[in-house]
Amino acid sequence: MEVSLSPKGGPIVARDLTGLGFREGLVGRSIVSVQRRGKFLLFGLSLETGQPPLGGRSGPPLTLAVNPKLTGRLQLSAPAGKKAGPVHVTLHFEAPREELRYVDQKRMGQLYLTSELAAIPTFAEMGPDALEASSETFRTRLRRFRGEIKGVLSREQFLAGIGNAYADEILWQARLHPYRKVSTLTSEEVDRLYAAMNVTLRESIEKVEAAMGEDIHLKPRDFFAVHMRGGKLCPRCGAKVSEITAGGRITNFCRSCQPGGLIRGL
């Protein structure tokens, strides 16, 4: 691949942890694998650079790790295709002749080139991926965290991969009030939460995949039950969906299906 960084946002979002240089470390390599861990997409890179070896340059296997945060997107496109937003990093492929663009309106996300995932800030602190945690792991880890269930559910240190939106959706599915304290959850409620997390995430992945197809820069969310649907009707009981903004984060839930939270008078 070839790589180009935009003069404006490229250096802000692209971080080299190898000493090779972000662009220099990527040029000539191919992407050989794609995995996800929490909110990171991990692109495994070929050892070969497709160029004459520069003093045994191939070195250890490298990974391009992308954390798009709230505003970043990856767009796969023909070179002449319309840009989905401000492009900061472009990977140009030869076969097929396509581009993988990193698009980010607010330059919130990061792309790391690294030979060691633990070198990525916060990566080593992440709990297990939400889709890989067993019910036992879920229960054991939950005991270590204090505070409101929504906050805990969206903490990377508890489980990786659940953000503000999916925390709302999971809690609605589990019929649990987002501001319930973790310490007040009964054993049955913890089981319900674990089951709801799995159902919500797996079903959502299917819906997102079906809606986006090859257009991976899209962020389909029109299937949400409560998140960003404040004032609309709960699809389960027909009551109005509540909306509370705290600390710059919107929380949506159904007071009728998700009762409780009396401490805050909610």
Ligand SMILES: [Zn+2]
């Ligand atoms: Zn409801």
